[in-house]
Amino acid sequence: xxxxxxxxxxRIRALVRKEVNDFxxxxxxxxxxxxxPLLFMIEPVISVFKLPADAPAxxxxxxxxxxxxxxxxxxxxxxxxxxxxxxxxxxxxxTLEPVLTTPIRPAEFLxxxxxxxxxxxxxxAYVMYGVFLGAVGLFAHPNIAHDIFxxxxxxxxxxxxxxVAGWAIWAAIAISTRTSDVRVAQQLGSLASLxxxxxxxxxxxxxxxxxxxxxxxxxxxxxxxxxxAWRLVAAMFHRExxxxxxxx
Amino acid sequence: MTVESxxxxxxxxxxxxxxxIVVDGLTKRFGQRTAFADVTFSVDYGxxxxxxxxxxxxxxxxxxxxxxxxxxxxxxxxxxxxPLTEANGVAIRSRIAVMPEQPGLYLRLSVAENLDFFAGLxxxxxxxxxxxxxxxxxxxxxxxxxPCRSLSKGLRQRVGLARALLSDPQILFLDEPxxxxxxxxxxxxxxxxxxxxxxxxxIFLTTHRLAEAExxxxxxxxxNTTLRTIGRPDELRExxxxxxxxxxxxxxxxxxxxxxxxxxxxxxxxxxxxxYVLAVTDPDLAAPAxxxxxxxxxxxxxxxxxxRHSLEDVYLQLIDEDVEAQAR
Numbered sequence: 001x002x003x004x005x006x007x008x009x010x011r012i013r014a015l016v017r018k019e020v021n022d023f024x025x026x027x028x029x030x031x032x033x034x035x036x037p038l039l040f041m042i043e044p045v046i047s048v049f050k051l052p053a054d055a056p057a058x059x060x061x062x063x064x065x066x067x068x069x070x071x072x073x074x075x076x077x078x079x080x081x082x083x084x085x086x087x088x089x090x091x092x093x094x095t096l097e098p099v100l101t102t103p104i105r106p107a108e109f110l111x112x113x114x115x116x117x118x119x120x121x122x123x124x125a126y127v128m129y130g131v132f133l134g135a136v137g138l139f140a141h142p143n144i145a146h147d148i149f150x151x152x153x154x155x156x157x158x159x160x161x162x163x164v165a166g167w168a169i170w171a172a173i174a175i176s177t178r179t180s181d182v183r184v185a186q187q188l189g190s191l192a193s194l195x196x197x198x199x200x201x202x203x204x205x206x207x208x209x210x211x212x213x214x215x216x217x218x219x220x221x222x223x224x225x226x227x228x229a230w231r232l233v234a235a236m237f238h239r240e241x242x243x244x245x246x247x248x
Numbered sequence: 249m250t251v252e253s254x255x256x257x258x259x260x261x262x263x264x265x266x267x268x269i270v271v272d273g274l275t276k277r278f279g280q281r282t283a284f285a286d287v288t289f290s291v292d293y294g295x296x297x298x299x300x301x302x303x304x305x306x307x308x309x310x311x312x313x314x315x316x317x318x319x320x321x322x323x324x325x326x327x328x329x330x331p332l333t334e335a336n337g338v339a340i341r342s343r344i345a346v347m348p349e350q351p352g353l354y355l356r357l358s359v360a361e362n363l364d365f366f367a368g369l370x371x372x373x374x375x376x377x378x379x380x381x382x383x384x385x386x387x388x389x390x391x392x393x394x395p396c397r398s399l400s401k402g403l404r405q406r407v408g409l410a411r412a413l414l415s416d417p418q419i420l421f422l423d424e425p426x427x428x429x430x431x432x433x434x435x436x437x438x439x440x441x442x443x444x445x446x447x448x449x450x451i452f453l454t455t456h457r458l459a460e461a462e463x464x465x466x467x468x469x470x471x472n473t474t475l476r477t478i479g480r481p482d483e484l485r486e487x488x489x490x491x492x493x494x495x496x497x498x499x500x501x502x503x504x505x506x507x508x509x510x511x512x513x514x515x516x517x518x519x520x521x522x523x524y525v526l527a528v529t530d531p532d533l534a535a536p537a538x539x540x541x542x543x544x545x546x547x548x549x550x551x552x553x554x555x556r557h558s559l560e561d562v563y564l565q566l567i568d569e570d571v572e573a574q575a576r
Contacts, residue, residue: 014368018354018361025356094352098411101315101346102369103338243317244278 007111011104015112020120023082032081033120037074044070048148053141064147065205068157071132072200074125075165076193079117083172084189086113087242088182097243106237110230114169118162121169125161129138153212154208156203159219163226164200168193170229177236180245196222266329268293268419268450269314269559274323276309282399283309286323287475291452291467293418296445298465299454300563305471307454308349311421315346316451328418342370346419349424351408355397359388359407362396363414370415382410386440402433426457438464462559476566485557492555493531493538496523498548507545511537525555 023029044067090096099109135149140189147153172189179185201220202208269291276283284306291297298314301307312318314327316337318363325332328343353362360379367375379561396404405425412420422441426434434457441464444451455461461468462481469478477484491512501507504524508517513534515527528534533556 008371010371011369014365017368018365021361022354022356093355094348094350095354096352097317097348098346098352098366098408099369101341101344101348102366103342103371104369105338166304209558222527240318243312 006104007105007108010114011108011176012115015104015109016116017117019113019116023116023120029082029085033078033124036078036081037124037128040070040074041132045132048136048140048144051141051144053143055144060144060147062205063144064153065201067132067148068153068203069197069201071125071129071157072160072164072197074128075121075161076168076197077190078124079121079165080168080172080189080193081186083113083117083169084176084185085182086110086117086173087176087237088179088185089176091180091242092182100239100243106239107230107234110173110234110237113173114166114230117169117172118165121165124160125165126158129161130158152215155212156200156215156219159215160196160200162223163219163222164196166226167196167222167229170226170233174229174233174236177233177242179238255258264329264418266293267291267326267329268295269297269452270326271314272308272324274313274325275321276306276313276318277321282473284471285474287471288323289469289475289478291419291450293450294448294465295466296441296453298453298461298468299452299471300418300456300458300461300468300559301471302456302567306473307471308423310471311423311452311454315344315421316340322394336486342415342418344419344421345412345415346421347408347423347425349427351404351411353396353404353407356395358393358395359383359391359410362407363411364469366411367414367569368421372415378414382413385413385443386410387436400433402429402436405429405433405437406440409437417449418440419452420444421452421454423454424456425453425560426455434460443453456564458558458560468559470563470566472567472570476570477562481559482528483563484559484562491528491531493526493528493534493540494520494522494524494555495542495549496528496551497542498550501542501547502547503545507541509537511541514538523550 023033047063047067052062055063087096092097134155136145140148146175168189171192175188175192176185179188183196199208203214208214251524263537267290269289271290272288274287275285287310299310300308309318313320314325314332316327316332318330319334327340330336330340330343332340354365357365360383363379363382364375367378372378379392380389383392386409388403388406391399391403396407399407409425412422425441426437430438438460441451441453445464453461453465465481467478467480468484470476470484477487479487501524504517504519508514508524508526510536513529515529517524517526526534526538535552535554539549539552
């Protein structure tokens with residue numbers, strides 16, 4: 001990146017602050033952020049409590065796999081819903097053109113949008129995971145808790161939460177720059193967020209044997225993909241097409 | 249409503265030297281469709297330049313191009329002293345402000361939150377002070393905490409104008425600023441633009457309200473895909489229409505030729521419903537002689553008025569020529 005292309009964190013902060021203020025007052029987004037995580041956390045907690053202490057190992061593994069999967073849907077689906085709104089939402093409400101006539105660069109605009117979806121998502125996802133672990137630690141049978149607290153599983157969850165959110169956000173923003181309807185963007189964005197969740201599912205169900213090394217390796221790989229995705233999406237961002245719907 | 253003098257957003261500025269905008273052969277095409285072609289003009293700092301034309305004439309596309317939203321297909325331009333290139337996009341956008349036809353406000357956010365966001369995008373210092381001054385300039389300080397959703401269309405337009413003033417731009421592009429406003433709200437916007445002009449802000453105003461352009465603009469360009477003409481409104485009238493004197497008499501003259509032909513400055517005449525229309529070289533020179541001649545001929549002179557062609561007449565003349573040319 002040359003000096004000329006240096007990012008302005010003042011502009012990015014301004015965008016993040018505006019987005020968060022706007023989300024808080026957008027009933028659909030506020031509801032999505034409040035209700036979905038609760039659903040994805042409560043269901044695994046209930047399942048864990050319903051499991052008898054002498055449940056066979058296979059059933060316990062399956063339960064842990066499903067729980068991991070459901071909790072991972074929080075960083076996958078919430079930012080997809082929020083970030084899908086990023087560009088097409090601005091277009092629909094007529095605010096994109098005024099923003100694009102300011103000195104903001106595409107990379108700053110997209111990074112601001114991504115961070116505004118990323119930060120609340122990761123906080124919510126970690127809080128929900130913390131509540132889940134707390135409930136399991138306090139109230140579940142020690143055998144079950146032991147399996148859920150297995151270090152590689154915890155590390156997988158902690159590492160994958162931000163990188164899965166990153167993937168979901170960039171996929172959703174990429175779709176948002178290309179579609180002209182918010183609902184279509186949200187549906188496609190939700191679908192596009194799922195591939196990394198499939199990897200988590202394979203780990204959760206022990207199809208891929210979980211280990212600390214695997215979690216770190218996959219997490220690092222996904223992080224690199226997220227960074228490349230940011231640059232790719234920035235390259236896809238054409239002011240002209242976004243403003244006029246056509247390219248010269 | 250007036251632009252208050254104590255506002256930083258409205259403070260009289262040091263006017264940069266040289267032209268604010270220079271456009272040379274600028275063309276924009278979308279595939280096979282030409283939005284505008286071979287447009288050449290310049291705008292000086294401190295000037296209010298009106299860009300007129302019918303819907304689809306290329307006015308908004310020109311503003312978007314000069315505002316670096318669209319890349320020109322051909323030609324060159326300099327905006328606020330910088331060549332219009334992709335590399336200069338950020339620098340140009342830092343020096344200008346564009347108010348699109350729709351103000352594009354975040355309706356869930358308050359007026360002040362909207363302005364604060366844009367102040368951040370321009371990386372402005374003293375954001376709170378600037379917001380206050382910009383809102384005072386458009387008489388909206390008391391609505392700073394109101395959600396934009398609760399504002400009328402006219403008030404939203406004023407917020408859009410306050411937003412455009414925040415960064416104290418060298419050039420202010422106003423795209424149809426009174427579109428869809430009631431006469432009272434439109435007058436508010438006119439007063440604001442007039443106040444900005446008085447303190448030397450360069451304004452590029454697109455409109456199809458001809459009276460608005462005539463009242464506010466130092467010069468106008470009439471656009472219909474190509475730039476049809478450019479000049480001061482009075483220049484355009486002179487260029488397009490012959491100078492005439494209208495002579496109204498109580499009764500027809502017995503021998504108009506004898507009375508009117510050969511008078512100083514009078515080149516010819518023809519009868520009209522009210523009396524006579526005289527083609528003149530200079531109405532101020534011809535009028536006294538005509539008055540003396542008519543009264544000397546024993547007629548009762550009711551009125552002697554130089555013809556006044558409005559900018560609307562100029563506009564309609566040019567656009568009608570285009571329509572006729574297309575029909576041929």
